[in-house]
Amino acid sequence: MKEYNTVSAKRDNTKLFGGMAFTTTSKDSADFTVTNHPIAGLTVKGDKLIVSIGTNFAFISGKSKLLDHSSYGYEFEETDYNPTYTNYKKYQQFMGSQSNDNDEFMWSANFVDTVDLKTLTGTSHNYETVSVPATCGRDAFTEERCSDCGLIKDGTRVEKENTAHEHHYIKFHEVYYTKTDGVKNEADNYVCPECGACITEPVKSKYEQANSTYEKRKAIWDAAIKNEAEGHTYVPTDAKWSDDYSTVTFQNLTCESCADKIDKLDCLLSSDDNATNKANRDSINKTLDKAVTVDAKMVSHAGTCDEGVTAVYKAADKTEDGVKYLVSTEVKGEAGQHTYSDVKFNWDAAAIKDDDGNITGYKTDQKEGTSVTVDEVKCSVCGEVQKNVSVSVVKDTDAYKAPTCEEAGKDVYVATVTSTDDNTVLAKETKEVAIAKLGHKYGDPVWSDWEEKDGKWTTTATFTCANDATHVQTPEVKIDSETVEKATYTKEGKVVYTASVTSPDGKKVVNPTTKEVVVEKERLAAVENLKASSSVGKVKLTWSEVKDAEGYLIYGIRGGGNKYGYIGMTSKTSFVDVKALTSDYNYYWVFAYCKDENGKMYPGLTAHYVYGKAQKCAAVTDLKASSVKGGVKLTWTKSAGAEGYLVYGIHPGEKYGYIGMTTKGTTFTDKKASSTDWNFYWVFPYHTDSNGNKVVGGTPKYVYGKAK
Known part of the structure; x- marks a missing residue:
C-alpha cells in the first residue's frame, strides 16, 4: 500500500x-x-x-x-x-x-x-x-x-x-x-x-x-x-569501466555506508577521540598504491533485447593487498543490442606448459588445434545464438606485472569473440598466468672498514640483492678476537680481530680483512695505603707492597713555588725525604716500577698524592740560669733531633744578639756576663738541612742572671 x-x-x-x-x-x-x-x-x-x-x-x-x-x-x-x-x-x-x-x-x-x-x-x-x-x-x-x-x-x-x-x-x-x-x-x-x-x-x-x-x-x-x-567494504570513487563492462579500474575508494553516517550515529562521531572509534573514521577513505583493474560480471538484467536491456554489472572481491571492494553500475543497452555474458571460453588447447605441466602462457596465433575456442555464443537475455564468430587472443602488455624478489608477477591474455558479420565485439575473457617471484639473489657482502665503537672494534657486512638493489640486508656480525702477543709491563701486546656473518642464504661468510690492534703495555698497580709522617728535618713516606714491583719512584713538589719533579727512589716500601721543607707543604706521588732486559724502567699507576712538612726542633724545656764565678751558666732539657743550640741574649747596655752556641750538650756558660746588672737569655735548638743551612726551632721564655 x-x-x-x-x-x-x-x-x-x-x-x-x-x-x-x-x-x-x-x-x-x-x-x-x-x-x-x-x-x-x-x-x-x-x-x-x-x-x-x-x-x-x-x-x-x-x-x-x-x-x-x-x-x-x-x-x-x-x-x-x-x-x-x-x-x-x-x-x-x-x-x-x-x-x-x-x-x-x-x-x-x-x-x-x-x-x-x-x-x-x-x-x-x-x-x-x-x-x-x-x-x-x-x-x-x-x-x-x-x-x-x-x-x-x-x-x-x-x-x-x-x-x-x-x-x-x-x-x-x-x-x-x-x-x-x-x-x-x-x-x-x-x-x-x-x-x-x-x-x-x-x-x-x-x-x-x-x-x-x-x-x-x-x-x-x-x-x-x-x-x-576484514575491514571496510569500499566503493571506488573513480571507477572506469571497460567498453564491454567486463572489467573496472580504480584507485580511490570510500566506505559509503560509514561515510554517509558520520555524525549521524553515535559510533561515528567526529568528536569521539577514543582510539578504536577514531581508527574507524580515519580508515573510511583509502587510496591504493596504484590503480587496479578487476573483473566484473553482469548480475541482473531487465527488459528485452528489442527494447534495450538494462543490465547491472558488479565486481566484488578483495585486491591483492586484501582491500575489500564492491562496485556496480547499471547500463541501458540500445534497442536490438544483445548481451553475451555467459559465453564459455576454452583455453586448454592454447596453453603453453613447462616440463612439470605448469601453464606458463597461452598461444596467440590461433592455429587449428592450439587455439582458444568458445562454445555456443548465446544472448544471455533472449537466447538468440550468434553463429558467425571468430576468436582472437592477445597479450595485454598494459596489465603485465613484472615479478619481483618477493612478489609473483603475471601475464594477462585477453580472448575476444567478434562477429564476422559486422566485426562487433560480442564477449571477452581474460586469463592470468602467474610468473614466479624471482626470489632474492644475494652474493658476497661489501664489508665496511673496521672502526672502533664504544671501545670495541667492529665492521658491517652489507648484502645487496642482484635482482633489486633496493633490497639490502645488514645482518648482525660476529666478532672474534685472538691474542697473538700478550701485553706485559715492559712490552706491548697484539690482538687480531676477525669478523663473520650469516648470509641471507644461511651461509657463513668471513671478512677477508682482519684488524690487528696493538695493546698497550700493562702497568703495575697503584700503590695503596700511601701515608706521609713528619719528623725533624724530614718527611717519611710509607705504602703497601705492589705485586711484581722491582722498586718505587718518588716524585713530588717541595713547596708551592717549585715544579713537580723527581724526589728519589727505593726498593723498599718506605722513603725518607731529608730535603723536605719545613716552611711549606711537600707533595708526594709514589710509582711502582719494573725493568726490561735493558734496564729501562716502566712505572706503574699512582692513585693519589700525600703531603707533609718537615718539622723544626721543638723548643727546649726547663731552661734555667745560675750565677757562677766569672759568668752565668744556662742549663736545659735536650730537644729531640737537635744538632746543637744557639744562645741569644742581651747584656746590660747592649742590643739583643748572638751570645754563643754549643753542640756538646745541654749547658752553656756566658763568661762575658755582667756581674752588676741582669743578663737575659734565649736558647734555640737547631738542625742542619740538606743545603747545610741551620734550621732553628722554637725557644721558651727567656731566663736571666748575674755573674758572681
Missing part, C-alpha cells in the same frame, strides 16, 4: 517533550533524514492515518549530561541496543550479568507522518517510477508510487537481483551507564552503520530457560568479529 524507505522530518523546538516534536517533511527542508526504519505505530483518526516511524534519536544524544541545556539532544542516533538487558534486580539473576544497558535510548523520537486516507484510497493518482537503493539483505528495486500520497501501484516492483548488501560491521567502543566499583563499564561492540544492526557480547545465564536466544546471538557475535576484521 505505502512504504517508508526514506523519511525526512523537522523538529519543533518549542515542544517541551522532544521525542514527540518530529513531523515528516520534504528532504530539502528537513532537519533529519533516515532510511529503512521500522513503523512504530499506526493510528486512524477520522480520515487521517497517523504513522509513527521509529528512530534512535534520543533525549541524551548530544548532551554531556541529563541537565545539559546547551543542547536540545536528539542530535544523532544511538546504536548498540541490548535486547537482553534488564535493570530489574529480580530478573538480572536469570538474564546473567549485563553491563551494556539501554539508558541512552530513553525518550527516543518518532517521526510522525499524517496521511489523508481519502487521497490514499482514491482513484486519482500521479504515479512516478521510484528507485530504491539496495541495503543489507535486500536488493535494489524500482516501482511506481503516487507522488502525492505515496501509494504503490500494484505489480510495478522490479527487483535488481544480486544487488543486496551484506552487513559491514565496525568495532564500536562504548562507555555504559552501568558501573563496577563506582567506575563506568565499557566494552567493544559491533555495529553495521548502513542498516543499524548491532550486537553486544551475549551473556549466558546459568538458567537454561533464559538462554533461548543465546546461541543465535553468539553466532551473530562471532560472525561480526570476523566481518569487522
Whole structure:
C-alpha cells in the first residue's frame, strides 16, 4: 500500500517533550533524514492515518549530561541496543550479568507522518517510477508510487537481483551507564552503520530457560568479529569501466555506508577521540598504491533485447593487498543490442606448459588445434545464438606485472569473440598466468672498514640483492678476537680481530680483512695505603707492597713555588725525604716500577698524592740560669733531633744578639756576663738541612742572671 524507505522530518523546538516534536517533511527542508526504519505505530483518526516511524534519536544524544541545556539532544542516533538487558534486580539473576544497558535510548523520537486516507484510497493518482537503493539483505528495486500520497501501484516492483548488501560491521567502543566499583563499564561492540544492526557480547545465564536466544546471538557475535576484521567494504570513487563492462579500474575508494553516517550515529562521531572509534573514521577513505583493474560480471538484467536491456554489472572481491571492494553500475543497452555474458571460453588447447605441466602462457596465433575456442555464443537475455564468430587472443602488455624478489608477477591474455558479420565485439575473457617471484639473489657482502665503537672494534657486512638493489640486508656480525702477543709491563701486546656473518642464504661468510690492534703495555698497580709522617728535618713516606714491583719512584713538589719533579727512589716500601721543607707543604706521588732486559724502567699507576712538612726542633724545656764565678751558666732539657743550640741574649747596655752556641750538650756558660746588672737569655735548638743551612726551632721564655 505505502512504504517508508526514506523519511525526512523537522523538529519543533518549542515542544517541551522532544521525542514527540518530529513531523515528516520534504528532504530539502528537513532537519533529519533516515532510511529503512521500522513503523512504530499506526493510528486512524477520522480520515487521517497517523504513522509513527521509529528512530534512535534520543533525549541524551548530544548532551554531556541529563541537565545539559546547551543542547536540545536528539542530535544523532544511538546504536548498540541490548535486547537482553534488564535493570530489574529480580530478573538480572536469570538474564546473567549485563553491563551494556539501554539508558541512552530513553525518550527516543518518532517521526510522525499524517496521511489523508481519502487521497490514499482514491482513484486519482500521479504515479512516478521510484528507485530504491539496495541495503543489507535486500536488493535494489524500482516501482511506481503516487507522488502525492505515496501509494504503490500494484505489480510495478522490479527487483535488481544480486544487488543486496551484506552487513559491514565496525568495532564500536562504548562507555555504559552501568558501573563496577563506582567506575563506568565499557566494552567493544559491533555495529553495521548502513542498516543499524548491532550486537553486544551475549551473556549466558546459568538458567537454561533464559538462554533461548543465546546461541543465535553468539553466532551473530562471532560472525561480526570476523566481518569487522576484514575491514571496510569500499566503493571506488573513480571507477572506469571497460567498453564491454567486463572489467573496472580504480584507485580511490570510500566506505559509503560509514561515510554517509558520520555524525549521524553515535559510533561515528567526529568528536569521539577514543582510539578504536577514531581508527574507524580515519580508515573510511583509502587510496591504493596504484590503480587496479578487476573483473566484473553482469548480475541482473531487465527488459528485452528489442527494447534495450538494462543490465547491472558488479565486481566484488578483495585486491591483492586484501582491500575489500564492491562496485556496480547499471547500463541501458540500445534497442536490438544483445548481451553475451555467459559465453564459455576454452583455453586448454592454447596453453603453453613447462616440463612439470605448469601453464606458463597461452598461444596467440590461433592455429587449428592450439587455439582458444568458445562454445555456443548465446544472448544471455533472449537466447538468440550468434553463429558467425571468430576468436582472437592477445597479450595485454598494459596489465603485465613484472615479478619481483618477493612478489609473483603475471601475464594477462585477453580472448575476444567478434562477429564476422559486422566485426562487433560480442564477449571477452581474460586469463592470468602467474610468473614466479624471482626470489632474492644475494652474493658476497661489501664489508665496511673496521672502526672502533664504544671501545670495541667492529665492521658491517652489507648484502645487496642482484635482482633489486633496493633490497639490502645488514645482518648482525660476529666478532672474534685472538691474542697473538700478550701485553706485559715492559712490552706491548697484539690482538687480531676477525669478523663473520650469516648470509641471507644461511651461509657463513668471513671478512677477508682482519684488524690487528696493538695493546698497550700493562702497568703495575697503584700503590695503596700511601701515608706521609713528619719528623725533624724530614718527611717519611710509607705504602703497601705492589705485586711484581722491582722498586718505587718518588716524585713530588717541595713547596708551592717549585715544579713537580723527581724526589728519589727505593726498593723498599718506605722513603725518607731529608730535603723536605719545613716552611711549606711537600707533595708526594709514589710509582711502582719494573725493568726490561735493558734496564729501562716502566712505572706503574699512582692513585693519589700525600703531603707533609718537615718539622723544626721543638723548643727546649726547663731552661734555667745560675750565677757562677766569672759568668752565668744556662742549663736545659735536650730537644729531640737537635744538632746543637744557639744562645741569644742581651747584656746590660747592649742590643739583643748572638751570645754563643754549643753542640756538646745541654749547658752553656756566658763568661762575658755582667756581674752588676741582669743578663737575659734565649736558647734555640737547631738542625742542619740538606743545603747545610741551620734550621732553628722554637725557644721558651727567656731566663736571666748575674755573674758572681
